[in-house]
Amino acid sequence: MANINRGVAEFFGTFWLVFGGCGSAVYAATVPDVGIGFLGVALAFGLTVVTMAYAVGHISGAHFNPAVTVGLWAGGRFPAKDVPLYIIAQVLGGIAAAYVLYVIAVGAPDYALAANGLAANGYGDGSPGGYSLTAAFIAEALLTFFFLIIIMGATSKRAPAGFAPLAIGLTLTLIHLISIPITNTSVNPARATGPALVEGGLALQQLWLFWVAPILGGGVGGLVFHWLNGGED
Numbered sequence: 001m002a003n004i005n006r007g008v009a010e011f012f013g014t015f016w017l018v019f020g021g022c023g024s025a026v027y028a029a030t031v032p033d034v035g036i037g038f039l040g041v042a043l044a045f046g047l048t049v050v051t052m053a054y055a056v057g058h059i060s061g062a063h064f065n066p067a068v069t070v071g072l073w074a075g076g077r078f079p080a081k082d083v084p085l086y087i088i089a090q091v092l093g094g095i096a097a098a099y100v101l102y103v104i105a106v107g108a109p110d111y112a113l114a115a116n117g118l119a120a121n122g123y124g125d126g127s128p129g130g131y132s133l134t135a136a137f138i139a140e141a142l143l144t145f146f147f148l149i150i151i152m153g154a155t156s157k158r159a160p161a162g163f164a165p166l167a168i169g170l171t172l173t174l175i176h177l178i179s180i181p182i183t184n185t186s187v188n189p190a191r192a193t194g195p196a197l198v199e200g201g202l203a204l205q206q207l208w209l210f211w212v213a214p215i216l217g218g219g220v221g222g223l224v225f226h227w228l229n230g231g232e233d
Helices: 003-028 037-062 066-075 079-103 131-156 164-183 191-197 201-205 209-228
Strands: none
Touching: 003 079, 003 191, 037 164, 037 201, 066 079, 066 131, 066 191, 066 209, 079 191, 131 164, 131 209, 191 201, 191 209
């Protein structure tokens, strides 16, 4: 498969993840009486991964996340030469989705970016539950670590074929159920970057954590699984 095809697949997959996941939070989570709440948002993020993994996973491997790309590289599953292409495509997909989210959101008469936001990630004043920087860093790194363990296990040659997207999507749902109150859940620098760029202010100031912690957790997760699996794919 040509690199351009793989890059475009990653762009579309990340776009869908951010648009579907953050869109559910922005448009549907707080609708009076019928809002989907945290549970619905968590499920939406999981569904975006499941659906796009089945759609384009055979083209790009369905990373949709710089931390996953780095983790797979660290675990010996992905060539270093393709890492920049994937990360650039993922970040551009996240940014494009955030701007489309905003364009749609301002069509509502009571929407204001400063008040309603775009489901950006944060800690302290930017955290839904007011969690500290330390708590946010630990949560993001730890959850991304386990995300990589599960991704690499589910996509191993010895794992049951065809079920990886379901396992990965359900894992992302669980991750959101745990950490939406802590950081609004990133575990994905591309997902964090799009809304932060559109919102600016505090979200943009705190964006660094949502690159450093997931990349660290993903990289260590990839290394640990590679060791745990005896160095096999």
